[in-house]
Amino acid sequence: MQNYLENNLARFVHILRHLGVTVSTGETITALKALRLVDIMQREQVRCALQATLVKNHEEAPVFLRAFDSFFAVPEVRRQQQEEWQESKDERVQLIAEAEQDLTYLGEQLEISEEEKLLYSQLAEEEKKKIKNYLDASFLPEDRHHAFKPMLEFQVRGSLRYWRQRLAEEGELPLIPGDGADDEILAAAGQELGNNDGSLLYEDMKRIGDSDLPRVTSILKKLSRKMATKISRRYRMSKKVVKIDLRHSIKSNIRYGGIIFNLKYRQKRVQKPSILLVCDVSGSMARYAAFVIQFIYGLSAVIRHIESFIFSEELEPVTPYFKRIRPFEATMAELIGKSRIWGKGTNLGASLNSLQSRFPLSLTPHTVIIVVSDTKTLELERAERELTAIKRSVKEILWLNTLPHDEWKDLRSVGMFKQYARMYECYTLAHLEKVLRRQFLN
């Protein structure tokens, strides 16, 4: 085969890009030049050469290593990868076919997405039967059934959406075979990454088990410590020379008879941000809130002022708990123990109203409000009204939405609140770190 090296490298780069590593064409060319300079028969040299030229973030190294091991696997492993991938593809086709057989209306297939068909096939038999019975029981005279079919499709989609959310909340969403990977190497590398023990950063926070909490605490400490250092540098008085300070220059050069010998420059002063944290602690949201609070308080040394509130049915101020110097775990335990609202239902509107009426001085034009919530609440319109009012009195509102981005379109509340806040997907520690970095460091 002509251009064997070039083709292989291009394919490997394609795989890296699929796995989320950004590689430019320029870097690919450099990698090709590098491969010509090392002993191509020495696996370790090839790996080091590709890693040095293609991966420029240390955090991406594990992804690179998985991709490298899968791509440059020995023939037996490659064969096994290919077989597994083929099996997975076959299984996917079979599941879709099964769903298509069941999901029909008067012998005609329902028009729903492949993803929805796959989810249907993996539901418990009992649930499948309910949907099927519903379809069997629905019929209208033939002249009207074309108008009725879209309604049925809408109903089935709604039911499947409900199951997807419920299974996701229970952590039992089935793995979809052959999902996303159009290549056996991609599939193998992706699977390996999924099994990687070091993936706590990318795990949905509410699914992190109690046994992993000490590790999470340690990760949060490290992340917030690192970010605090960066923020403290960013908000220190800048020494960057901007403009000549004429008055200061003349004053300090009087001793040279008015000749401006030593120039003095103006310095720029940057204000530290002031944060007001509003965390939803109703039901399954409580775990997210605990992690976000811990992260934000890790930054307290470099943020001018942090005020925090938790809410479910109503609002509760929690700032005083964090004023005492003691381990964070003990503070959180006391907070959860004493709180009257931890783990109850959600009423964002009532809580925001309470924030405005009881703590008006906390809402200033310098305040950045960070809301941690999945947007699901009672009295949606009231919440929107209160949010509109608050938006007018603060610098900005950041919304850390704990729902995955692809579920946002299904919720009216997301669309409503997005108009008043910058909303970010935030259900993993990696998301949290990224959002806060963007907010304070970019």
Added chain:
Amino acid sequence: MQPDKITIEQLRTGFEKNGYIAEDEITVPVYLALRLEKPILITGAPGVGKTEIAKVLSGVFGTDLIRLQCYEGLDENKALYEWNYQRQLIKIQLIRESASNDAVEQDLFSPGYLLERPLLKAIQAPKKVVLLIDEIDKTDEEFEAFLFEVLSDFQVSIPELGTIKSRHIPMVVLTNNGERELSDGLKRRCVFLYIDFPSVEKEIRIIRVKVPEAGERLAEEVALAMSYMRHSLDLKKKPSISEALDLAHALVLYGAARLEPEWVQKTINLLLKDKEDLDLFNSKVGPAGLVEIVRSEESKRH
């Protein structure tokens, strides 16, 4: 030895001769940077030997090391060149009425009044030098943008003098402690190298090379203690290789043949320089506990 003709083996030997123990993980990226004439961006925790690579390179090729230490507020004037403003002023005062305006102006902007800063020095050097740009993450984004322009063309334009092109492309080593995310543009132009804390075996070799008086046993015990402290204690600042060497030196000065609780007690301040870290060490393990762990690991290895 020519940097752009060197082999991996020659580079490894050169590193070893200069007291730097390196495997493929380090030598291959450095070798590629030299052969491709690209800057190398080295990241890693403080004290893992990032800056040392530049020093070693200057030793391997017997050339000068020009260092640009970065800090917040560093600008082109401090990094590239600056007109000697004070000297120009004095000259103006001296010849105020004696010379024509044009002649004065030409004279004032001649190379004699130019203060060469590290980047210009590296570009104008008569032979290939090592240019170390240390702690690049401490500079501002604007300076970073300026820097990668210089690093792509290796030439600078001085309005009063014209364009100065480098005679020899310098070997550029950039180090980064990861305090700030560097721009993609800069990273793309560089060969990347991440240096992690060394394995126990590698650290023993480093200690043996740098502190030969320590002996095999003490070197092993120090390396095991370091490994435990870095990986099992949640320290704010993990002890670096240079601190491990300081510990080995101190133990040699005390005349210690092995690691004992008493010596750990006396030297722990060389490793842990933060009160919280010291408290954590004392509450979790303490000097006696550390020695016990080291002994048990040692027995597993033999």
